[in-house]
């Protein structure tokens with residue numbers, strides 16, 4: 001199957017995309033997109049009603065079953081994202097972030113209304129399958145894409161939203177539609193369903209190599225061996241190898257091998273390039289293995305900011321989660337066990353990102369019904385994270401110089417003490433910063449630029465999202481910005 005799909009010509013992908021976009025697929029995957037509202041408590045008590053959905057006999061006849069690439073394969077991921085991009089060109093950008101060691105593309109679908117490269121909105125990031133065998137983590141991200149796109153223009157306002165087709169099979173849920181439109185208007189959502197396509201390939205094809213790790217030939221013998229590969233979620237540079245052989249391993253044959261150097265792997269580097277360019281305000285990294293939400297930092301003997309708004313926001317997220325279909329309630333935890341070199345801690349330390357890790361299932365889904373039930377249960381993880389940022393209390397702003405040019409400045413909040421030399425800076429291209437705040441209050445914002453005296457501004461945050469634009473007195477030399485993906 002794999003080899004067969006490798007030789008497809010570009011025009012054939014159009015057929016693949018068309019097959020994936022059939023009403024059949026919409027009905028299978030999009031028909032229940034209203035369940036999350038009940039799960040978040042906003043519509044608690046309302047039975048999941050199908051009122052407003054097309055009656056079954058109104059749907060077009062199912063297309064003949066297409067022979068498509070296997071679910072979760074690199075070809076399937078690409079065809080799925082390409083199909084959504086073609087159907088929602090004004091809401092999406094399909095971006096190749098990089099290439100895996102074995103040559104598979106790392107795809108992102110960036111989502112937002114009239115999204116542009118180097119967009120000015122706050123970025124938020126959803127990723128799956130750092131560990132390629134955790135296939136349900138891919139579903140979690142694909143599902144978020146589907147909710148955002150299929151609900152973007154449904155309902156009465158669909159006609160006004162030029163270029164976006166209504167999705168007639170969706171369950172009617174105007175409240176969720178409004179939330180989706182707000183996210184599309186106010187955020188740039190970066191969805192990366194498969195960070196480790198080589199691992200997913202190994203998991204799907206029963207090769208000797210574990211699907212947990214990437215495709216590095218760690219013993220250099222030119223073959224894929226059982227022990228090859230790097231654990232990408234031990235390869236990020238913050239506190240890489242900090243715990244010695246406890247939180248990751250220096251031994252290439254280990255399941256938890258952290259790689260030869262911090263950020264050594266092309267997949268890790270691709271994610272880091274994205275983050276360096278976009279400075280995500282929030283992120284969720286989806287995994288499987290147990291049922292939990294992890295708030296940073298995950299490492300023992302690394303001190304969280306005080307107060308730790310990431311924990312408080314984590315509590316808010318967990319409060320919206322129902323019982324997991326595999327029979328375990330979600331809990332908020334700092335760690336499952338102490339690990340170093342994770343993406344979550346890297347985002348948190350480097351950018352101040354409200355970076356959560358969601359362990360979304362105890363094991364693979366036993367059937368399609370359980371798969372859908374798990375995916376529905378996970379929806380509030382990203383929905384409530386987005387809402388909490390937009391609802392506040394939170395603070396957004398820009399730092400510019402006297403000439404109005406964006407400035408790369410360190411922006412810290414005096415009342416939120418940090419203890420690990422965090423230097424959270426503005427985004428290069430537009431000088432923007434975004435912070436979740438633990439509570440309403442008066443905050444002192446400290447802006448530091450090399451060669452200039454520090455500047456302090458006091459801001460009163462009652463509720464909602466406060467805005468603070470800071471203009472520095474002089475001119476500041478321009479900085480070369482990372483390339484926007």
Ligand SMILES: [Zn+2]
Pocket residue numbers: 130131134233287288289
């Ligand atoms: Zn994992």
